[in-house]
Amino acid sequence: MNPPADHPEARIGGIGVLLVNLGTPDAPTPAAVRRYLAEFLSDRRVVEIPAIAWKPILHGVILRVRPAKSAHAYAQVWTEAGSPLAAITAAQAQALQARLGPAARVDWAMRYGRPAIADRLAALQAAGCDRILVAPLYPQYSAATTATVMDAVGAALARSRWHPALRTLPPYYDDPLYIAALAADLTGQIEALDFAPEVLLLSFHGMPRRTLDLGDPYHCQCRKTARLLGEALAPRFPDLRIDTTFQSRFGRAKWLEPATDATLLAEARAGTRRLVVAAPGFAADCLETLEELALRGRDEFLGAGGTAFAALTCLNTGEPGMAMLEALTRRELAGWID
């Protein structure tokens, strides 16, 4: 992404910012989804089962069955600009570039699929960036997400002679800037609804329960985000009951609980009629929010007796989220830019 063209005298390059999110297929087709899942699910940090046991399952079962099912899900949310996750991440990079101006060059990459981290790091260096802030857009740290970004950066550096100086954006799960951005964004969305929800579910992406037992901080960071966000929303919505759930269960192992889908059914069956769900752990809307929550979640809740449902959007490129990202970024760039 080029700095604004109206600063011809400014030193462009120099400082780079690389926004990174998880990754997504190139197309909503079984072949493209298979390529993406093969890369993603071969990562030893994502599936922590010994390779000798996992490879036959991955290649013999999962990559034969899941691509068609997932491609159907992707097709339901695909946009003219491509996969929502890629399109929104690109738009976030463009918006951050406009906010930072010529002080830094902003680019974006996907951990799995394209644009690849190694390619965009090389592009930033080719553009003259010798100091780069790598910003994994995960508010809550997990080995399966945040750490894998730095694995990819490390792998790229291992092949390179001339390294840039690097900084990384820390997890921001309890940062007042993040909590305030979420509170402002969700308040605006809830106030704009044509119904008054009884329940707000804060749905985070799940992880195998075992990762918590092994010391991954992800679960605790999700819980803290939810507590702080609940405290921030309570004065404005004193009658709203706020609950935390975990979505997107994958595989046979026990995952973090309570599960979002089971909770949607349980709420409706227990008499809750009006419910909204938000996904504060996702920086951008993606398959997991647009298909799993907004489409399937709606069907689950309304099918079990609910009468009003809304899936709220992620921070995406809205003002609260971009102001937060600019502030978080500027803080990490201190001493590099003024």
Ligand SMILES: C=CC1=C(C)c2cc3[nH]c(cc4nc(cc5[nH]c(cc1n2)c(C)c5CCC(=O)O)C(CCC(=O)O)=C4C)c(C)c3C=C
């Ligand atoms: C926000 C943090 C995320 C964590 C933690 C996470 C862990 C995790 N995910 C899987 C398996 C899958 N995740 C998939 C999609 C997906 N996951 C995240 C984020 C986190 N995952 C995002 C943003 C997305 C959406 C990608 C998109 O293209 O929009 C998928 C692929 C979709 C599907 O086939 O259902 C899988 C598979 C595991 C196993 C895991 C923890 C170990």
Ligand SMILES: [Fe+2]
């Ligand atoms: Fe995931």
Ligand SMILES: [Fe+2]
């Ligand atoms: Fe999912």
